[in-house]
Amino acid sequence: MKRMLVATTVAAMALAGSVMGQDAPFAMQIKARQGIMEYRALNIGVLGAMAKGETPYDAAAAQKAADNLVMTTMIDMSMLWPEGSDHSANPASTADAKLWTAEADVAGKDAAFAAAAKAMQAAAGGGLDGVKAAMGDLGGACGGCHKVARIPK
Amino acid sequence: MKRMLVATTVAAMALAGSVMGQDAPFAMQIKARQGIMEYRALNIGVLGAMAKGETPYDAAAAQKAADNLVMTTMIDMSMLWPEGSDHSANPASTADAKLWTAEADVAGKDAAFAAAAKAMQAAAGGGLDGVKAAMGDLGGACGGCHKVARIPK
Numbered sequence: 071m072k073r074m075l076v077a078t079t080v081a082a083m084a085l086a087g088s089v090m091g092q093d094a095p096f097a098m099q100i101k102a103r104q105g106i107m108e109y110r111a112l113n114i115g116v117l118g119a120m121a122k123g124e125t126p127y128d129a130a131a132a133q134k135a136a137d138n139l140v141m142t143t144m145i146d147m148s149m150l151w152p153e154g155s156d157h158s159a160n161p162a163s164t165a166d167a168k169l170w171t172a173e174a175d176v177a178g179k180d181a182a183f184a185a186a187a188k189a190m191q192a193a194a195g196g197g198l199d200g201v202k203a204a205m206g207d208l209g210g211a212c213g214g215c216h217k218v219a220r221i222p223k
Numbered sequence: 224m225k226r227m228l229v230a231t232t233v234a235a236m237a238l239a240g241s242v243m244g245q246d247a248p249f250a251m252q253i254k255a256r257q258g259i260m261e262y263r264a265l266n267i268g269v270l271g272a273m274a275k276g277e278t279p280y281d282a283a284a285a286q287k288a289a290d291n292l293v294m295t296t297m298i299d300m301s302m303l304w305p306e307g308s309d310h311s312a313n314p315a316s317t318a319d320a321k322l323w324t325a326e327a328d329v330a331g332k333d334a335a336f337a338a339a340a341k342a343m344q345a346a347a348g349g350g351l352d353g354v355k356a357a358m359g360d361l362g363g364a365c366g367g368c369h370k371v372a373r374i375p376k
Contacts, residue, residue, distance in 0.1 A: 098261050105258005108251050112302060138299050145298075146291050149265060 096155035100163045103150040106142060113138045114208065117190065120198060121205045127198040136187070136194035139208075143184035157221050169219040176219060183211040249308035253316045256303040259295060266291045267361065270343065273351060274358045280351040289340065289347035292361075296337035310374050322372040329372060336364040 116135040119125040156165040168174050186207040193200030269288035272278040309318040321327050339360040346353030 098265055102258050102261040102265060105255050105261060108255040108258060109298075109303070112251055112255060116302075134299065138302075141298055145262075145294055146287065149269075149291075150262070 094162065095159045096152060097160065097162070099150045099152060099155055100160055103147065104163075106145065106147065106150075110139060110142050110212075113142075114212070117194065117201055117205065117208075121202045127201070129195045129197075132201055133191075133195035136191040139187040140184075140191045143180075143187050164220050164223075166219050166221050174218045176215060179211070179215040179218075182214055183208075186211040247315065248312045249305060250313065250315070252303045252305060252308055253313055256300060257316075259298065259300065259303075263292060263295050263365075266295075267365070270347065270354055270358065270361075274355045280354070282348045282350075285354055286344075286348035289344040292340040293337075293344045296333075296340050317373050317376075319372050319374050327371045329368060332364070332368040332371075335367055336361075339364040 113135040116125075117132060120127050120132060151165075151169070153170045154167075155163060156167045156169065157163050158167060169176055186204070190201070190204040190208050193204045266288040269278075270285060273280050273285060304318075304322070306323045307320075308316060309320045309322065310316050311320060322329055339357070343354070343357040343361050346357045
């Protein structure tokens with residue numbers, strides 16, 4: 071029992087240490103949310119390449135990419151966006167502080183992205199035309215948030 | 224209709240561009256998987272801080288963190304680990320090429336992590352003792368993969 075507790079404590083310390091040991095404000099939150107965005111971009115890239123005709127339409131691959139996108143809308147990301155974790159606090163982030171204003175309506179834009187991902191999920195396996203048709207709303211939903219809450223490049 | 228197609232094409236090009244425009248081999252895959260690992264670390268950190276007594280036990284917060292961990296085990300990450308996307312291909316990664324050998328048994332270690340996350344999910348809301356007890360297996364499951372498939376620091 072004592073041995074288990076020691077092992078537990080050591081593991082917990084190592085984990086807590088990695089949280090405490092972040093070398094810049096919000097470093098872990100920024101890295102985590104950027105990674106999830108990158109995962110979204112990779113999956114949208116699969117669908118976009120088919121829509122553009124760069125890669126042949128593949129129903130299974132399209133469906134998988136769309137399923138993956140929907141999965142990302144089900145992840146609880148609340149802990150990744152603490153107020154103040156924008157570009158001014160840490161230049162690794164491209165988030166604009168407007169993100170936390172009511173006018174930005176990030177929750178509404180999140181919901182729009184989730185709806186567009188669901189529409190793509192419903193269409194993706196049914197043919198290239200469906201992918202193309204769903205792509206506009208999906209791209210628009212990405213841009214919806216990026217336009218208001220991301221600093222210009 | 225034409226306008227929609229143009230918008231679709233523009234969105235698809237922008238998305239495909241972000242995929243093609245990666246400045247180093249496997250940059251997007253590495254960023255995405257590291258971000259998801261960071262999300263795991265943040266959630267394990269919540270549980271670890273409680274197990275260590277650094278923060279008071281909070282049943283709802285513990286449950287949420289454990290639920291989040293389980294969610295990460297349900298994400299399809301197959302596209303994020305293309306063979307060869309290790310440290311030798313891109314120093315941003317700490318993955319060791321051993322990852323893709325049968326002996327490393329990464330699939331088995333993934334399954335062990337998923338089982339440990341599920342056990343934490345079952346225990347997390349039921350009291351601090353349950354969190355502490357589940358922490359050992361969870362930390363061990365992280366280490367299981369890291370020890371064989373991550374380059375030494």
